[in-house]
Amino acid sequence: MFDVLVIGGGLAGVTAALEARACGARVALAQRSWGATAMSTGALDIAFAPGSPSEPTVARSIEGHIYAIAASRARHPYAVVGSGSALLAIADGMKLLSSALEPSGLTPRPWEAIQPNQPYVSSLGALVPAASALASHGPVTGGSVACVQLAGDTHFDAKHVAKAAVHDGRTSWGRALDIEPVMLRFDGSLPPIGLAQRLDDLGAAHELASELKAVVAGVSAVIMPPVLGLARHRETLATVQDAVGVPVIEALAHLPSVPGVRLQRALGQALRAAGVVLVGEVVGAETSGERVVAVQGKGGERLPAKAFVLASGRFISGGVVFDFGCREALFGLPTVTELGALEKDAPQNIVRADPRESHPLMTAGVQVNASMQPIVEGRIAFANLFAAGMVVGGFASRFALCADGVALATGVIAARGALA
Amino acid sequence: MKTDVLVIGGGSNGTGLARDLAKRGVKVMLCEMGDFARGATGASSAMIHGGPRYLLNDVETTKHSCVDSGYIQKIAQHLVFRIPFLVPVPKSFPYGRASLLLHDVYFDVYDRYSPYKNGIPHAKLSVEEMLRIEPGLVGDFWGGVTLDEWGIDPGRLCVLNAIDAVAHGATVATYTEVVGITRGSNGEVTGARVRRRGEATVQEIEAKVVVNCGGPWAEKLAGLTPDSAKVKLRPGKGVHLVYEKRLTNFAVICNAVDGREVFVMPYLNESWIGTTDDDFYGDLNDLSATHDEVAYLREAVEHVLPDIKHQRLISTRVGVRNTMHGWGVHEDVLSRGYRIIDHTAAGTPGFYSLVGGKLASYRIQAEEAADAVCVRLGVAARCTTHEDYLPGGDAIPDEVELTRAYPIDRLTARRLVHRHGALASRVLDIGRETATGYAVVDPAEPVLECELRYCIRHEMVKRLSDLTMRCRLGVGADQGMRGGLRAAQVFAEERGLDTTSMREELMGLLRSRWRAARPVMTGQQLAQAELVMTQYTGLWQLPTLNPVA
Numbered sequence: 010m011f012d013v014l015v016i017g018g019g020l021a022g023v024t025a026a027l028e029a030r031a032c033g034a035r036v037a038l039a040q041r042s043w044g045a046t047a048m049s050t051g052a053l054d055i056a057f058a059p060g061s062p063s064e065p066t067v068a069r070s071i072e073g074h075i076y077a078i079a080a081s082r083a084r085h086p087y088a089v090v091g092s093g094s095a096l097l098a099i100a101d102g103m104k105l106l107s108s109a110l111e112p113s114g115l116t117p118r119p120w121e122a123i124q125p126n127q128p129y130v131s132s133l134g135a136l137v138p139a140a141s142a143l144a145s146h147g148p149v150t151g152g153s154v155a156c157v158q159l160a161g162d163t164h165f166d167a168k169h170v171a172k173a174a175v176h177d178g179r180t181s182w183g184r185a186l187d188i189e190p191v192m193l194r195f196d197g198s199l200p201p202i203g204l205a206q207r208l209d210d211l212g213a214a215h216e217l218a219s220e221l222k223a224v225v226a227g228v229s230a231v232i233m234p235p236v237l238g239l240a241r242h243r244e245t246l247a248t249v250q251d252a253v254g255v256p257v258i259e260a261l262a263h264l265p266s267v268p269g270v271r272l273q274r275a276l277g278q279a280l281r282a283a284g285v286v287l288v289g290e291v292v293g294a295e296t297s298g299e300r301v302v303a304v305q306g307k308g309g310e311r312l313p314a315k316a317f318v319l320a321s322g323r324f325i326s327g328g329v330v331f332d333f334g335c336r337e338a339l340f341g342l343p344t345v346t347e348l349g350a351l352e353k354d355a356p357q358n359i360v361r362a363d364p365r366e367s368h369p370l371m372t373a374g375v376q377v378n379a380s381m382q383p384i385v386e387g388r389i390a391f392a393n394l395f396a397a398g399m400v401v402g403g404f405a406s407r408f409a410l411c412a413d414g415v416a417l418a419t420g421v422i423a424a425r426g427a428l429a
Numbered sequence: 430m431k432t433d434v435l436v437i438g439g440g441s442n443g444t445g446l447a448r449d450l451a452k453r454g455v456k457v458m459l460c461e462m463g464d465f466a467r468g469a470t471g472a473s474s475a476m477i478h479g480g481p482r483y484l485l486n487d488v489e490t491t492k493h494s495c496v497d498s499g500y501i502q503k504i505a506q507h508l509v510f511r512i513p514f515l516v517p518v519p520k521s522f523p524y525g526r527a528s529l530l531l532h533d534v535y536f537d538v539y540d541r542y543s544p545y546k547n548g549i550p551h552a553k554l555s556v557e558e559m560l561r562i563e564p565g566l567v568g569d570f571w572g573g574v575t576l577d578e579w580g581i582d583p584g585r586l587c588v589l590n591a592i593d594a595v596a597h598g599a600t601v602a603t604y605t606e607v608v609g610i611t612r613g614s615n616g617e618v619t620g621a622r623v624r625r626r627g628e629a630t631v632q633e634i635e636a637k638v639v640v641n642c643g644g645p646w647a648e649k650l651a652g653l654t655p656d657s658a659k660v661k662l663r664p665g666k667g668v669h670l671v672y673e674k675r676l677t678n679f680a681v682i683c684n685a686v687d688g689r690e691v692f693v694m695p696y697l698n699e700s701w702i703g704t705t706d707d708d709f710y711g712d713l714n715d716l717s718a719t720h721d722e723v724a725y726l727r728e729a730v731e732h733v734l735p736d737i738k739h740q741r742l743i744s745t746r747v748g749v750r751n752t753m754h755g756w757g758v759h760e761d762v763l764s765r766g767y768r769i770i771d772h773t774a775a776g777t778p779g780f781y782s783l784v785g786g787k788l789a790s791y792r793i794q795a796e797e798a799a800d801a802v803c804v805r806l807g808v809a810a811r812c813t814t815h816e817d818y819l820p821g822g823d824a825i826p827d828e829v830e831l832t833r834a835y836p837i838d839r840l841t842a843r844r845l846v847h848r849h850g851a852l853a854s855r856v857l858d859i860g861r862e863t864a865t866g867y868a869v870v871d872p873a874e875p876v877l878e879c880e881l882r883y884c885i886r887h888e889m890v891k892r893l894s895d896l897t898m899r900c901r902l903g904v905g906a907d908q909g910m911r912g913g914l915r916a917a918q919v920f921a922e923e924r925g926l927d928t929t930s931m932r933e934e935l936m937g938l939l940r941s942r943w944r945a946a947r948p949v950m951t952g953q954q955l956a957q958a959e960l961v962m963t964q965y966t967g968l969w970q971l972p973t974l975n976p977v978a
Binding site for chain 1: 870949
């Protein structure tokens with residue numbers, strides 16, 4: 010019998026499981042497969058509310074962004090739990106995450122709620138704001154920076170990335186940046202995951218490092234495509250870093266994302282190290298009145314627990330499904346959007362014609378109270394069920410850059426609720 | 430600007446006509462308000478078929494289509510491919526056991542037209558034989574009948590016609606809308622006023638003849654002259670559903686809930702279900718499949734091929750037919766015939782409208798329109814479009830040879846040959862220019878970087894999203910997520926665009942794919958949409974949302 014059974018192994022589920030373990034509970038975690046966390050860019054997005062021409066937001070503190078989001082979006086989890094509680098829970102979640110990722114060498118950069126978001130280079134060719142990022146990624150602060158292109162690499166085009174970063178630095182951040190593309194002969198024609206695996210071989214890492222050293226003399230930092238090792242990322246990064254002698258920064262990744270895979274693997278290792286029992290996929294739930302009694306494993310096994318945390322994600326991860334009617338996948342809970350309850354609608358009615366608009370459907374998930382308990386028709390669905398992460402409805406990360414902050418905050422709050 | 434003939438519309442009729450006239454030595458200009466094949470042609474079933482359906486009401490159309498289909502197969506041999514059809518005869522058919530015999534006799538008649546289009550005669554199949562071809566069929570059948578038709582890439586057909594027109598001296602302007610027809614003191618056409626997309630100024634074009642090939646927009650264009658009553662269409666909206674994979678061996682004809690025939694058809698690496706045909710009086714520039722249309726098509730096919738329920742539906746193709754008007758008849762019975770209307774009697778000499786017709790007979794339609802125009806201009810030259818190859822149509826290169834000469838695989842070679850025919854090696858030579866020239870940009874198709882560069886340089890590409898119609902960029906299940914960025918970078922390099930313009934182009938591509946996928950954004954495709962949005966629009970829009978004061 011477990012004290013807490015967490016459904017979902019992404020950032021929210023792992024945070025909940027580690028928080029519950031830290032409180033001494035017996036914890037199990039069910040995971041079907043890798044979901045959205047394995048597609049992470051490497052940034053940790055906590056809060057960034059878009060500004061208006063009259064009110065630039067790059068200088069606003071992260072705390073200020075959280076308050077702004079909570080004030081303007083009534084169904085956002087930051088508004089539901091309250092900005093102050095959200096901020097405290099995020100800080101606690103970051104501490105858990107930092108120590109969990111320490112063995113993998115991914116420990117996130119320190120962040121301060123009173124500091125603004127920092128500019129990070131993205132492999133798409135953009136300078137995007139983020140509160141923090143995994144260790145190998147760093148903000149672009151200034152100086153003379155080299156942006157490295159591997160031969161034949163079609164996933165990371167240094168010319169475009171450098172040009173776009175300089176453009177965004179000038180137009181969005183008010184900074185004059187000096188970023189120049191640098192071409193290497195080192196073969197980068199493999200897809201990103203394959204390239205990262207190849208660079209797990211330290212011989213290949215040395216080869217890359219020595220070529221790099223010869224061409225980047227005099228720069229103050231080097232931006233690399235996010236492929237510096239997968240399983241042995243820590244060693245590969247150190248090899249290149251030592252040879253070059255200046256900070257080596259990996260760009261934030263688009264898909265397929267090496268940093269996402271590193272993060273997902275490191276979270277798995279952290280779960281095992283913390284003594285969380287991994288139970289595979291769950292396919293059904295057994296409820297009795299106002300309580301969830303057990304969930305059912307894929308092989309038919311019954312998994313009882315005192316409390317459950319639902320952290321199964323949204324559409325990408327399969328926690329919420331939509332097929333002319335939208336529901337949470339495991340318990341069949343109804344869903345809400347940031348506009349309110351979601352009726353049986355055709356996609357045309359809840360997905361706008363232009364992808365850049367705000368689409369109600371893309372904010373679909375379960376409705377929760379401040380303790381992260383799913384609410385159905387104004388009442389708590391099950392006394393011992395809590396939700397965390399993207400399965401919670403009422404927000405989309407796209408307009409608030411908050412996915413990781415919400416995962417950490419709701420993961421911590423859900424775990425505490427489950428143990429209360 | 431001054432020309433003899435101004436052709437309005439870049440669909441199969443318009444581009445076919447521009448080519449025909451240019452090859453006869455006539456000075457011709459074509460204006461298209463968007464890109465080629467953006468209307469009825471691009472949203473068609475992509476078949477140059479005789480249409481056995483029309484045998485019942487419209488024998489002339491069947492014959493015409495079959496004859497012209499034969500010509501098109503010759504001049505664009507690389508662009509066409511055989512599509513075998515299976516018509517299962519269900520026991521619910523009203524004539525009992527005789528139903529199969531009736532089908533057999535019916536297609537005996539159709540077979541008479543087959544030699545014109547290099548068709549294989551039909552075959553009558555037992556239930557067992559039919560199930561061997563399509564094991565997924567479920568239901569009670571007397572048996573089935575096969576027939577064969579030809580598929581074609583309709584977008585490329587228009588592009589190749591336009592390119593050949595330009596090669597023979599024509600001027601072709603896409604993203605150029607005709608906003609007015611100018612007339613002389615006796616009402617005769619003197620030209621048109623046109624406006625380029627994104628520009629406020631209106632340009633005058635002088636022309637002795639103006640031909641309206643506006644497809645479903647023909648009525649609106651004719652309305653620019655005082656005699657709009659002469660062109661009357663009964664536009665029919667047609668929807669196709671696009672599945673990620675080939676789901677059947679043959680194209681299978683199914684019956685919808687209202688008894689209409691609906692087909693599921695393999696098209697390259699996809700399957701399409703089509704079509705609906707409903708009167709349409711909405712905004713032609715804002716088309717979208719409705720929930721009811723999606724459900725209607727799915728249901729029609731799923732009751733005989735139930736496994737399709739579990740297959741991934743990735744997008745839709747929506748268009749409006751330019752059907753000629755008929756009063757008091759069902760949509761399906763309306764003629765697919767065509768008319769060339771001379772507006773002289775209505776007071777606008779020199780203005781012509783080519784209305785109605787089918788993709789399969791676009792060439793003969795264009796030829797007859799060109800004949801009428803040439804009579805007016807006093808040009809004696811004859812049509813040669815049925816004999817002269819379209820660009821790349823003169824030979825089919827050997828795929829295996831191409832895989833030896835260039836670092837590409839067999840599938841890529843096959844698709845390149847399909848799209849570019851004899852010009853495939855010219856496309857591939859461009860790959861030598863850059864280190865990533867032979868890299869696959871969009872793995873769903875696959876599309877190579879050198880093919881993008883070739884199309885951008887030589888195929889009148891104005892916007893990044895035009896590449897979808899040139900080489901199927903972004904049509905796969907990921908709707909441009911993997912290929913879009915790299916394609917935008919290549920486009921920016923070729924055109925010397927800055928970061929802002931490059932992002933606008935990428936957004937334009939994603940938006941066009943988004944619009945096509947939106948009616949079916951459920952299940953896995955919704956997760957895909959969430960991914961696309963997270964990856965691109967989330968990151969790319971931030972600069973505009975976050976201006977520095």
